[in-house]
Amino acid sequence: xxxxxxxxxxxxxxxxxxxxxxxxxxxxxxxxxxxxxxxxxxxxxxxxxxxxxxxxxxxxxxxxxxxxxxxxxxxxxxxxxxxxxxxxxxxxxxxxxxxxxxxxxxxxxxxxxxxxxxxxxxxxxxxxxxxxxxxxxxxxxxxxxxxxxxxxxxxxxxxxxxxxxxxxxxxxxxxxxxxxxxxxxxxxxxxxxxxxxxxxxxxxxxxxxxxxxxxxxxxxxxxxxxxxxxxxxxxxxxxxxxxxxxxxxxxxxxxxxxxxxxxxxxxxxxxxxxxxxxxxxxxxxxxxxxxxxxxxxxxxxxxxxxxxxxxxxxxxxxxxxxxxxxxxxxxxxxxxxxxxxxxxxxxxxxxxxxxxxxxxxxxxxxxxxxxxxxxxxxxxxxxxxxxxxxxxxxxxxxxxxxxxxxxxxxxxxxxxxxxxxxxxxxxxxxxxxxxxxxxxxxxxxxxxxxxxxxxxxxxxxxxxxxxxxxxxxxxxxxxxxxxxxxxxxxxxxxxxxxxxxxxxxxxxxxxxxxxxxxxxxxxxxxxxxxxxxxxxxxxxxxxxxxxxxxxxxxxxxxxxxxxxxxxxxxxxxxxxxxxxxxxxxxxxxxxxxxxxxxxxxxxxxxxxxxxxxxxxxxxxxxxxxxxxxxxxxxxxxxxxxxxxxxxxxxxxxxxxxxxxxxxxxxxxxxxxxxxxxxxxxxxxxxxxxxxxxxxxxxxxxxxxxxxxxxxxxxxxxxxxxxxxxxxxxxxxxxxxxxxxxxxxxxxxxxxxxxxxxxxxxxxxxxxxxxxxxxxxxx
Numbered sequence: 001x002x003x004x005x006x007x008x009x010x011x012x013x014x015x016x017x018x019x020x021x022x023x024x025x026x027x028x029x030x031x032x033x034x035x036x037x038x039x040x041x042x043x044x045x046x047x048x049x050x051x052x053x054x055x056x057x058x059x060x061x062x063x064x065x066x067x068x069x070x071x072x073x074x075x076x077x078x079x080x081x082x083x084x085x086x087x088x089x090x091x092x093x094x095x096x097x098x099x100x101x102x103x104x105x106x107x108x109x110x111x112x113x114x115x116x117x118x119x120x121x122x123x124x125x126x127x128x129x130x131x132x133x134x135x136x137x138x139x140x141x142x143x144x145x146x147x148x149x150x151x152x153x154x155x156x157x158x159x160x161x162x163x164x165x166x167x168x169x170x171x172x173x174x175x176x177x178x179x180x181x182x183x184x185x186x187x188x189x190x191x192x193x194x195x196x197x198x199x200x201x202x203x204x205x206x207x208x209x210x211x212x213x214x215x216x217x218x219x220x221x222x223x224x225x226x227x228x229x230x231x232x233x234x235x236x237x238x239x240x241x242x243x244x245x246x247x248x249x250x251x252x253x254x255x256x257x258x259x260x261x262x263x264x265x266x267x268x269x270x271x272x273x274x275x276x277x278x279x280x281x282x283x284x285x286x287x288x289x290x291x292x293x294x295x296x297x298x299x300x301x302x303x304x305x306x307x308x309x310x311x312x313x314x315x316x317x318x319x320x321x322x323x324x325x326x327x328x329x330x331x332x333x334x335x336x337x338x339x340x341x342x343x344x345x346x347x348x349x350x351x352x353x354x355x356x357x358x359x360x361x362x363x364x365x366x367x368x369x370x371x372x373x374x375x376x377x378x379x380x381x382x383x384x385x386x387x388x389x390x391x392x393x394x395x396x397x398x399x400x401x402x403x404x405x406x407x408x409x410x411x412x413x414x415x416x417x418x419x420x421x422x423x424x425x426x427x428x429x430x431x432x433x434x435x436x437x438x439x440x441x442x443x444x445x446x447x448x449x450x451x452x453x454x455x456x457x458x459x460x461x462x463x464x465x466x467x468x469x470x471x472x473x474x475x476x477x478x479x480x481x482x483x484x485x486x487x488x489x490x491x492x493x494x495x496x497x498x499x500x501x502x503x504x505x506x507x508x509x510x511x512x513x514x515x516x517x518x519x520x521x522x523x524x525x526x527x528x529x530x531x532x533x534x535x536x537x538x539x540x541x542x543x544x545x546x547x548x549x550x551x552x553x554x555x556x557x558x559x560x561x562x563x564x565x566x567x568x569x570x571x572x573x574x575x576x577x578x579x580x581x582x583x584x585x586x587x588x589x590x591x592x593x594x595x596x597x598x599x600x601x602x603x604x605x606x607x608x609x610x611x612x613x614x615x616x617x618x619x620x621x622x623x624x625x626x627x628x629x630x631x632x633x634x635x636x637x638x639x640x641x642x643x644x645x646x647x648x649x650x651x652x653x654x655x656x657x658x659x660x661x662x663x664x665x666x667x668x669x670x671x672x673x674x675x676x677x678x679x680x681x682x683x684x685x686x687x688x689x690x691x692x693x694x695x696x697x698x699x700x701x702x703x704x705x706x707x708x709x710x711x712x713x714x715x716x717x718x719x720x721x722x723x724x725x726x727x728x729x730x731x732x733x734x735x736x737x738x739x740x741x742x743x744x745x746x747x748x749x750x751x752x753x754x755x756x757x758x759x760x761x762x763x764x765x766x767x768x769x770x771x772x773x774x775x776x777x778x
Contacts, residue, residue, distance in 0.1 A: 045070045045279045046061050047263075047279060047281055049255075051283060057287065070176070071166060076161075080189060087226050089122045098122055098125060124148040125147075126168065127167070130168065169207065171203065171208065171211065184199075184246045195235070195239045196242045203219075205222075213246065216243055255285055255287070256329075258283070258290075258329075258480060266278065270501065271501055282484075282491060283481065284479065289326050293599055297595060300594055301575075301591070304583075309576070310577050311338055311575070312330075312576075313459050315460060317467050318569060319569060320471065322478045330343070345459040351559070352559065352561060353453060353550070353552040355430070356414050357522050358429065360525075364521060369642075370521050372402040372626060374399075375412065375416055389411045389412050389452065398675060400413060401626050414451040415452065418448060422707075425706060433461075437461060453552060462563060464476075468513055468514065469526075470523075526549060527547055545566065545600070545607055547565065548564070549565075550565075551592070558576060560576060563596070564597065572596075573593075616642060617646050621637060622652040623635040623636060632657065633652050654668075665685075695770075696760065696762055697722060698720065700775075701773040704778060717753045718751065724747060730765060732762070743762075757774070757776045759772060760775070
């Protein structure tokens with residue numbers, strides 16, 4: 001019977017419609033984005049971290065918590081691919097996601113045995129199960145087939161093999177053959193024998209059942225069947241060797257706080273593509289130095305345990321490169337009773353005196369010299385509460401040179417300096433050094449107490465900032481990354497410009513903070529054993545090495561600090577307790593310096609003296625006045641001055657000759673009361689004072705003060721201080737010609753001020769003008 005032409009056309013049209021529908025469905029499936037399928041491209045890898053010399057520190061899991069190691073298709077051994085296809089999906093290249101022959105065979109076997117004895121999942125279906133987890137049973141299997149078909153439409157066979165090989169679960173929290181190779185055999189996939197590959201091919205079928213650690217014979221029999229089915233050959237001796245060669249995965253965990261630091265930075269600051277593709281990192285850590293530093297910390301913290309001290313944190317930097325050589329977050333990462341997993345380098349604590357060098361450096365950049373005389377006597381600063389800073393030893397020393405004040409870490413001169421330079425200016429200066437912690441607490445904005453460390457900083461911030469003095473005044477953010485290896489390339493040198501997200505790149509760029517003169521002077525002061533004797537006695541911290549030292553303690557020894565700095569290295573140490581307990585006694589407060597000193601001793605530090613920059617010249621001065629000696633000065637010292645001002649240093653005015661040709665010290669008027677209270681005022685100066693008119697001791701003429709944004713308006717001001725010998729009779733003062741105001745003995749009074757230019761006049765008891773000073777508040 002002949003088929004009509006119309007019927008033929010209908011059949012052809014129907015076939016065409018079906019083909020077009022299939023094409024359309026495939027096209028729609030292909031172009032519609034799928035987060036699961038597309039997202040698998042961005043799963044991160046497990047990362048191997050090495051020290052700078054190639055010593056493995058840690059093999060860390062991926063962001064999903066699994067042990068994964070991505071290997072691109074062209075790097076996957078061909079013998080592995082063929083073994084997987086032979087074991088799991090012989091007709092992989094011929095089906096479109098599901099295998100009807102395999103499904104029929106599996107169905108027949110399961111019906112015959114009346115239980116599930118055989119599966120029918122293709123490699124694509126297994127990948128679909130990884131991407132789209134679902135419940136077991138017939139509905140789940142149907143869903144799996146649909147998803148497998150979708151994957152086949154959207155992706156190539158190579159892509160499917162690559163993703164399966166890199167993501168199939170292996171138990172023990174590992175996924176993918178490349179990671180499993182290290183987890184079970186501690187070697188790369190390319191180093192595996194045929195038998196070892198066969199063992200790995202069996203495990204994903206049922207990781208618990210085919211656990212080679214627990215079910216040796218079950219694994220042996222399964223692998224034997226696999227090998228017999230593939231080529232009919234088997235060497236039982238080699239097969240047993242492959243099973244017995246499986247190793248328990250070592251959880252090497254060296255430098256744990258440091259690796260955690262790098263993992264966080266890798267995830268939050270690196271470009272997404274770099275982060276996802278990184279598989280190995282050569283860090284800057286020197287593992288031998290790290291181990292030595294850890295032993296030092298552990299032994300010394302134990303030494304002071306009776307002083308209620310449980311923890312210490314350490315950072316060692318290479319000043320030239322900014323690389324982290326050692327990084328210790330706590331005494332013991334694994335000791336729970338001391339909260340060892342807390343990273344003390346990142347905890348904000350009050351830094352005590354450790355901020356003073358940056359204050360003094362700012363002063364040098366603003367016209368002060370290391371010979372400038374600073375006041376070390378009782379000062380009344382702040383508001384009506386009369387903030388009165390005190391030195392650590394509760395003593396005052398009158399006039400002290402800038403160098404001595406910093407080297408001895410005197411508190412009163414530091415507060416005076418901050419008052420002169422301005423709190424806001426100092427805060428901005430600290431921010432330029434990346435001390436971001438000081439402004440994070442908006443409710444506790446720093447005030448004048450910032451000079452003594454009443455704000456909070458991190459040890460990481462201190463270490464980075466101090467390294468500036470070993471790097472010619474250039475700030476460089478420290479880094480733990482040296483070289484990075486991705487799945488696309490070998491090891492490449494860490495480069496923030498290419499590895500870091502654009503919004504973070506700026507913080508990695510070096511910037512100049514101080515000139516070479518400031519850097520040299522601060523370093524020279526902090527390494528000057530003689531000048532620190534006023535505050536610390538005749539202690540000699542380092543005899544044969546040029547090392548700058550700064551220590552600090554917060555109130556009641558809650559936090560104790562030490563920074564040791566050579567031109568090559570910075571060692572920063574914090575000691576204390578994460579639970580807030582204070583350290584008992586002075587011996588415990590010496591812990592950080594002792595740790596830093598022992599680490600310095602094992603570092604390759606040059607013993608040569610450090611030469612001053614050519615812009616500085618050394619000049620002999622009077623030790624008391626900081627001026628050129630006048631022939632009467634008994635104690636002289638050498639100080640560095642900028643050559644541009646060396647010719648303007650005045651002759652000493654402190655040392656004079658009396659009527660009887662005997663020498664005496666004539667203190668500047670602001671130091672007279674201090675000298676009198678110490679019995680140091682000569683009869684000549686006593687007589688001068690008896691017959692002198694009222695003198696303004698504070699503020700001095702030309703002083704500039706800065707409004708403190710951290711204090712209320714009622715506390716913004718200063719205490720005028722006047723000296724006069726008149727039997728205690730009242731004096732008078734005026735401010736900007738606003739009328740006379742009575743000033744009673746002892747001639748001290750707090751006056752509230754705002755930003756302005758001021759003229760202060762003092763009048764004697766008869767209201768005759770005695771002295772005028774001009775000052776300003778900015």
